[in-house]
Amino acid sequence: MDRTSETQSQSANTKIEPQLSLVVPTFNEAGNVALLVEKLEGVLADIQWEITFVDDNSPDGTADVVKELGKSKSYVHCIKRIGRRGLSSACVEGMASSNAPIVAVMDADLQHDETVLPQMFEMVAGGKDLVLASRFYGGQTAEEGLTKFREMGSNVANWIANLVTGTKITDPMTGFFMLKRERFEHVAPKLSSEGFKILLDIIATARNMGSPLDIGEVGFKFRARHDGESKMSPLVAVQFFGLALSKMTGGLLPVSFLLFALVGAFGVVVHLVALTLASSLFGFNFTNAQLFATLVAMTSNFHLNNILTYANQQLRGPKYWRGLLSFYAVCAIPAIANVSVAAFIFEKNSLFYVAAIAGILISMVFNYAMTRIFTWRIK
Incomplete structure (x- = not known):
């Protein structure tokens, strides 16, 4: 082998670490990924970088588009997840797969301004633990990418997030940030796999673990989405508040339990309305009315937990109908206890609603623990 061939062989076998x-x-970003990679190539020419798209089995073929790009661009990778969904867990999985000393998270929809990435990289390489790209820092506004209503909601969420994290940053709700991988790995075991606000989770968890992050900010112009549909919804907002409450307890109460309890609280209202209707409109006696109301509330709780607590x-x-039957079966024992306890209290003192609520509280914790295992199959 001549020297040129040997050099080429060595070069081919030498992997340059990013x-x-x-x-x-x-999720459903097939129309955006190629343009995003093209834009990144233009701004990151002086940095060894890689990009990993973590796709939740998008029906529009996002993963196929990424894999096709990866054939000609070795720095483009794809993790296609089957049977797993959720932004936070996708970010955790993607960051955990990296060997680079610095990791960043951004959206695929081109609303995040990629031109600030070199500045963010310099700040983290220069000593900052985490640098976030803020929609509101340095006089920036998000009016191009957010409606007035969503911007107002974002401001309220930012206030709550700063309260939870103990920081005074301008945009704790941003999904565009960069941090040292070693700091991510330190907090990773304590992060929630539920919800959509991974940055809030990272900052609050580091603080709760007694090692608050040294945080920097850069401003950027939040652009309108290029293609596809926004993932923001009222459910995302509710999940955010669940995460905030969880972090206020130091993670003692999981997000899923708090959401389950929230659904249960709404179920109390459903139960009492159904109880009243069964008693006054249908003429049921208390025991039969309580049984009817319990069934109605169980059905409502299953549906809401399915789309909210266990959205991922x-x-x-x-599977929905099998899950509903499973939910009925798992909840049957505490439901019987519910009706029995309520009927006993009612017979003793005739406190109609107190008796009903006492019966409901008997079953909540049992239902949470058992339906996670048998209905949504979470081990």
């Missing part, structure tokens, strides 16, 4: 690893969670494991099609 300095920066970008993680981009995706949401049951659809035939």
Whole structure:
């Protein structure tokens, strides 16, 4: 082998480790990924980088588009997740897969301004633990990418997030940030796999673990979405408040339990309305009215938990109906206890609603623990 061939062989076998690893969670973003990579190539020419798209089995073929790009661009990777969904868990999985000393998270929809990435990289390489790209820092506004209503909601959420994290940063709700991988790995075991606000979770968890992050900010112009539909919904907002409450307890109460309890609280209202209707409109005696109301509330609770508490494991099609039957079966024992305890209290002192609520509280914790295992199959 001549020297030129030997040099080429050595070069081909030498892998250049990236300095920066970008993680981009995706769901139905096939129309955006190629343009995002093209834009990143233009601004990251002086940095060794890679990008990992973590795709939740998008029906529009996002993963296929990424894999096709990866054939000609070795720095483009794809993690296609089957049976797992959720932005936070996708970010955690993507960052955990990287060897780069610095990792970043951004969206695929081109609303995040990629031109600030070199500045963010310099700040983290220069000593900052975490740098976030803020929609409101340095006089920036998000009016191009957010409606007035969503911007107002974002401001309220920012206030709550700063209260939870103990920081005074301008945009704790941003999904665009960069941090040292070693700091991520330190907090990773304590992060929630539920919800959509991973940055809030990282900052609050580091603080709760007694090692608050040294945080920097850069401003950027929040652009309108290029293609596809926004993932923001009222359910995302509710999940955010669940995460905030969880972090206020130091993670003692899981997000899923708090959401389950929230659904249960709404179920109390459903139960009492159904109880009143069964008693006054249908003429049921108390025991039969309580039984009817329990069944109605159980059905309501299953549906809301399926789309909210367990959105990442949401049951659809035939699985939905099997899940409902499983939910009925699991909740049957505490439901019997519910009716029995309520009927006993009612017979003793005739406190109609107190008796009903006492019966409901008997079953909540049992239902949470057992339905996680048998209905949504969470081990």
